[in-house]
Amino acid sequence: LTEEAGPGSWDALPSIPLFSDLPRDAFIQLFERCPLRRFGPGERILAQGTHGDAFYVICEGSVRVFREEDSHRQDLATLEVGAFFGEMALLSGAPRAASVESVSDDTQVLEISAAVLATLSRSHPPVAKALKKFCRERLLANVMN
């Protein structure tokens, strides 16, 4: 496997709670064609307000999620290895609700396209259900903040 075509070694992948119930074969089959993207410190991964057609799982490093209003910046969360982001726009069709930037020197995220998510949702409905649950919780947290 090359770097652009999924993680170099599946055994080196961190545990990802969202996918913990996926059998290893299904996991590899689904994600082997997903690109692994790398970002340096402070580098922008997602921009608030833009269209989204993928979500991301953190394989290495950490990211910061923040909202930008006028020139004011509101931090929402720091996400670490095993967490994911970008699911909101994908599930709702709405623009990205926040911006996301890399915190670490070498943040690596697995990019999961809408098409791969659709396949996953058909073959493993509980994963899609769990993703929706997280999405609802984040939406609620943002409304309450």
Ligand code: CMP
């Ligand atoms: P999306 O709206 O596609 O793009 C920005 C992402 O930031 C969003 O999906 C979520 O994955 C993430 N996000 C938004 N609000 C929060 C929050 N309160 N806590 C953690 N992550 C969030």
